[in-house]
Amino acid sequence: MRFRASRLWTDMSARYDRVADVTEINQAAEENIPPPWTQAPSEWPVPNEELTEHAKEVCLAGLAVDGICPADERLAQDDEMNATHLLSGPPDDVTTSDLLAVALQVPVPQVAARRLLAHGGHRLEVLAALTDLQDDDLVLAGPSALVGMEHLLAVIGHALSTGEAGKPFDGLGGAELLCSRKRPGLFPTLTGPVRAALGLSGEQHRRVDWLLFRTLLGDREVMSAVDDLSDRVRADTRSMVTSVGHERLEILCAALNTQIRDAVPNL
Secondary structure: HHHHHHHHHHHHHOOOOOOOOHHHHHHHOOOOOOOOHOOOOOOEEEEEEEHHHHHHHHHHHOOOOOOOOOOOHHHOOOOOHHHHHOOOOOOOOOOOOHHHHHHHOOOOHHHHHHHOOOHHHHHHHHHHHHHHHHOOOOOOOHHHHHHHHHHHHHHHHHOOOOOOOOOOOOOOHHHHHHHHHHHHOOOOOOOOHHHHHHHHHOOOOOHHHHHHHHHHHHOHHHHHHHHHHHHHHOOOOOOHHHHOOOOOOHHHHHHHHOOOOOOOOOO
């Protein structure tokens, strides 16, 4: 595992500008401490090898730039998906443009919008969680970052929830979309059909999703396919394409979400 992480650092050093200090990594290696991105918070379920290999196959198929419907063509033609990346606002704030982008995909109740925009307890709690969670990359996330992700998702989900009885997951879909806008390198946003295709059940905790995607983005073959697709997307001259996103995670999720559309999105 340490060898894989060391190779990952070599592969990524030229492309990432928000990574841990290399001195820190070398010191950890000398002290025989596993790098943070190979660790998970205690009691978090870790994706097994069978799930990881299956999800990798699905991802590589979704990232393919050949065939009947190449990934770069899908991203260029998907106006709704591109529009959600416009006007994201400051990374440590929640703005009306953020809520408008979320509302393009899932309903945002008026009471939830007021909670997030008005200067009160809900908004302050969300802003504090954003401040505590560094704008980083999931592939490098250690236990503290993962716990911070879970906390941010929880407080935004609570603010977005209408509080109606019988809706235990109310607000989760919108919360993930908003988290992804604020921390695009950390939070994957997947439709229900995509999660099913990856082997992630609807009742499964998002902890498994995050650890799975951390592993996938650390895979050399997946990383190469994402970068190839990203280069093709940015070379496209169509105006909306440049808003797809700049993070590997965004590109990967966009490729999957535009490939698997056999049901209404259900985050």
